Amino acid sequence: MSDSAVYQRVRQNPKFHELVRRRGRLAVALSVVVLGSYYCFMMVVAFAPDLLRTPLAEGANLTVGVPVGAAIIVVSWLLTGLYSYFANGEFEELNKDVVREVLK
Amino acid sequence: MSRPLTLLAAALCLLAVPALAAPGDLGGAEKQPVNVTAIVMFFAFVMGTLGITYWASKRTKSASDFYTAGGGITGFQNGLAIAGDYMSAATLLGLSSLVFAKGFDGFIYTISFFVGWPIILFLLAERLRNLGRFTFADIASYRLDQSKIRTFAAMGSLTVVCFYLIVQMVGAGQLIKLLFGLDYAVAVIIVGVLMVIYVTFGGMIATTWVQIIKAVLLLGGGVLLCLLALSKFGFSLEAMAAKAVTSHKDGIKLMGPGTLLADPVSAVSLSLGLVFGTAALPHILMRFFTVPNAKEARKSVFVASGFIGFFFLVVCVLGLAAISIVGTDPQFFEGGKVGGKLLGGGNMPVMHLAKALGGDLFLGFLSAVAFATILAVVSGLALAGASAIAHDIYARVIRKGHASEVEEMRVSKIASLVLGVVAVVLGIMFEKQNVAFLVGLTFGIAASANFPVLFLSMYWKGLTTRGALWGGIAGLISAVACVVLSKAVWVVVLEKPAPIFPYEHPALFSMTLAFLVTIVVSKLDGSATARAERELFEDQYVRAQTGIGAAQASNH
Numbered sequence: 001m002s003d004s005a006v007y008q009r010v011r012q013n014p015k016f017h018e019l020v021r022r023r024g025r026l027a028v029a030l031s032v033v034v035l036g037s038y039y040c041f042m043m044v045v046a047f048a049p050d051l052l053r054t055p056l057a058e059g060a061n062l063t064v065g066v067p068v069g070a071a072i073i074v075v076s077w078l079l080t081g082l083y084s085y086f087a088n089g090e091f092e093e094l095n096k097d098v099v100r101e102v103l104k
Numbered sequence: 105m106s107r108p109l110t111l112l113a114a115a116l117c118l119l120a121v122p123a124l125a126a127p128g129d130l131g132g133a134e135k136q137p138v139n140v141t142a143i144v145m146f147f148a149f150v151m152g153t154l155g156i157t158y159w160a161s162k163r164t165k166s167a168s169d170f171y172t173a174g175g176g177i178t179g180f181q182n183g184l185a186i187a188g189d190y191m192s193a194a195t196l197l198g199l200s201s202l203v204f205a206k207g208f209d210g211f212i213y214t215i216s217f218f219v220g221w222p223i224i225l226f227l228l229a230e231r232l233r234n235l236g237r238f239t240f241a242d243i244a245s246y247r248l249d250q251s252k253i254r255t256f257a258a259m260g261s262l263t264v265v266c267f268y269l270i271v272q273m274v275g276a277g278q279l280i281k282l283l284f285g286l287d288y289a290v291a292v293i294i295v296g297v298l299m300v301i302y303v304t305f306g307g308m309i310a311t312t313w314v315q316i317i318k319a320v321l322l323l324g325g326g327v328l329l330c331l332l333a334l335s336k337f338g339f340s341l342e343a344m345a346a347k348a349v350t351s352h353k354d355g356i357k358l359m360g361p362g363t364l365l366a367d368p369v370s371a372v373s374l375s376l377g378l379v380f381g382t383a384a385l386p387h388i389l390m391r392f393f394t395v396p397n398a399k400e401a402r403k404s405v406f407v408a409s410g411f412i413g414f415f416f417l418v419v420c421v422l423g424l425a426a427i428s429i430v431g432t433d434p435q436f437f438e439g440g441k442v443g444g445k446l447l448g449g450g451n452m453p454v455m456h457l458a459k460a461l462g463g464d465l466f467l468g469f470l471s472a473v474a475f476a477t478i479l480a481v482v483s484g485l486a487l488a489g490a491s492a493i494a495h496d497i498y499a500r501v502i503r504k505g506h507a508s509e510v511e512e513m514r515v516s517k518i519a520s521l522v523l524g525v526v527a528v529v530l531g532i533m534f535e536k537q538n539v540a541f542l543v544g545l546t547f548g549i550a551a552s553a554n555f556p557v558l559f560l561s562m563y564w565k566g567l568t569t570r571g572a573l574w575g576g577i578a579g580l581i582s583a584v585a586c587v588v589l590s591k592a593v594w595v596v597v598l599e600k601p602a603p604i605f606p607y608e609h610p611a612l613f614s615m616t617l618a619f620l621v622t623i624v625v626s627k628l629d630g631s632a633t634a635r636a637e638r639e640l641f642e643d644q645y646v647r648a649q650t651g652i653g654a655a656q657a658s659n660h
Contacts, residue, residue: 003643003652003653004643006652006653007642007643007646007647007652007653010646010650010652011642011646016646016649016650019649019650020649023649027226027227028226030222030226031222031223031226031227034219034222034223034226035219035223035379038215038216038219038375039372039375041215042212042216042365042368042371042372042375043368045212045361045365045371046365046367046368046371047368049360049361050360052208052360052361053357053359053360053361056342060342061342061345061346061348061349061356061359062341062342062345062359063208063359063360065208065211065359065360065361066208066211066341066345066359069208069211069212069215070417072215072218072219073215073218073413073416073417074413076218076219076221076222076409076413077221077222077409077410077413079222080221080222080225080226080405080406080409080410081406081410083222083225083226083402084225084402084403084405084406087230087399087402088399088402088403092399095649095650095651098650099650099651099652102652103652
């Protein structure tokens with residue numbers, strides 16, 4: 001079977017469309033979360049920096065900006081874990097089904 | 105597999121033991137010049153990695169072994185190697201010194217350097233792995249005109265590689281001159297020679313292991329230094345911040361956004377360049393082809409971004425600690441004047457912190473790690489450059505795919521030798537130049553010339569050869585023009601009174617322009633080839649999503 005014929009059969013497989021739709025939706029949603037929170041942060045830096053200069057507690061030297069900034073790094077890393085969990089688990093199984101059904 | 109691990113363990117023991125023993129040994133170490141410790145430790149690293157290179161050379165038989173370690177690197181190993189590739193000496197020294205000088209603004213920079221990684225995973229990693237074989241030009245030219253797009257993508261890669269090599273070489277020369285007491289030219293030549301040896305003999309296998317070892321050393325050294333610093337403040341970040349605020353001339357302003365990114369246009373432009381430039385650095389993209397499948401590719405980004413994010417947070421703590429520990433200690437300032445010029449220049453706070461907290465031995469250890477870091481990064485760059493020359497330009501464009509594997513490998517080895525010579529010559533030429541602008545330029549070009557073509561080729565059916573070429577050239581020219589007309593070159597290098605382009609970073613303008621031109625020209629392209637190229641997208645899309653057809657490609 002030529003590559004092109006294989007790809008044609010993949011396109012006719014409803015599981016392929018399910019895979020692409022669900023994995024794509026997750027990827028876009030997580031990208032929006034990461035880029036959205038990061039650019040919100042940058043906009044606060046530019047337009048309302050005083051928000052980030054608020055001390056964490058009365059008389060403290062650490063400001064709100066420190067945990068917020070650290071959270072952007074930590075949370076976006078956790079989201080890479082979330083994506084890998086689904087993409088390497090459930091979606092990878094779906095992908096294998098598609099390949100198996102098409103190449104059999 | 106067991107051999108490099110043994111070597112790795114041996115190298116680690118050699119390096120870790122004296123470092124841990126440092127506090128007790130100070131009396132003896134202080135009598136010797138600093139450089140002896142550093143040189144001995146660095147020598148151990150070089151011996152270990154040369155051993156790995158010898159081992160790797162026995163396993164590097166095919167072009168696939170050479171460029172991508174035969175696709176046999178696991179996700180975890182590749183994650184560490186990516187982290188090793190990305191955590192350059194510039195991040196350890198540059199980001200910490202930025203926190204040292206500017207406080208919270210340095211932290212914002214650090215975050216911006218990180219955010220590209222999740223995006224690489226969500227939008228690029230699986231498609232890169234499924235479509236690419238050796239280089240990112242493989243993907244960009246998948247359904248477009250081989251010679252035109254491949255040549256352009258290879259040129260884009262080589263430009264980025266050369267600029268980044270200059271940055272690393274100049275940094276290496278200055279760092280080594282200062283820390284090891286070696287001559288600048290000697291230092292640059294040592295880096296160049298070792299880089300060529302790693303790459304030509306060991307290919308991607310050796311480069312990967314050099315990066316893994318270096319990543320482990322850098323993480324270990326950074327964490328140890330961070331713990332030592334925190335112990336000075338009773339492991340309280342608040343106490344550290346309080347001391348920093350009283351020590352720094354900016355006082356409490358240090359702890360919030362300052363002047364560095366006050367202008368939103370600059371902030372967005374910087375971050376676009378960093379986020380999307382990261383996603384188009386050829387030596388980083390190349391790492392995605394070393395794993396067997398998309399699943400391992402995803403795992404490697406998860407591992408890499410974990411280590412990178414953790415390390416970046418550690419680096420910020422080091423910068424904060426240095427404000428009070430280094431910033432108030434006359435021994436680290438020229439002429440002993442606190443608040444004046446730092447000994448060795450503005451990039452040195454972490455090195456001084458290592459000396460303040462762990463004595464000469466720890467300084468020696470960290471110097472050796474910084475040297476190792478530069479070596480690992482330049483090796484990755486040289487390999488990416490060699491693959492662009494040998495695989496893209498020689499084998500695919502000049503020989504139209506008819507070059508034998510032996511011929512292609514011979515060319516890639518010659519190419520890495522030539523790149524080594526070029527890097528040494530440029531490194532020596534640029535010794536006295538301020539090369540800070542080259543970092544901005546590198547990321548700007550990657551984001552403007554390489555990223556739009558790469559991204560649209562995978563995501564947009566309508567992309568045609570003509571559009572990709574025009575858009576890429578528009579991105580390249582506008583990025584270079586913006587940087588040349590900006591303060592970093594126009595005022596600092598060319599010594600004109602005022603910059604013509606008012607911002608430091610070009611990406612907001614040049615990347616937008618590249619996308620616009622690419623899309624408009626592609627839309628207007630009504631040629632028969634353009635129609636055929638659009639039709640090919642469907643098959644490419646299936647392969648990008650499922651990896652069907654990709655598995656065979658990596659088994660050559």
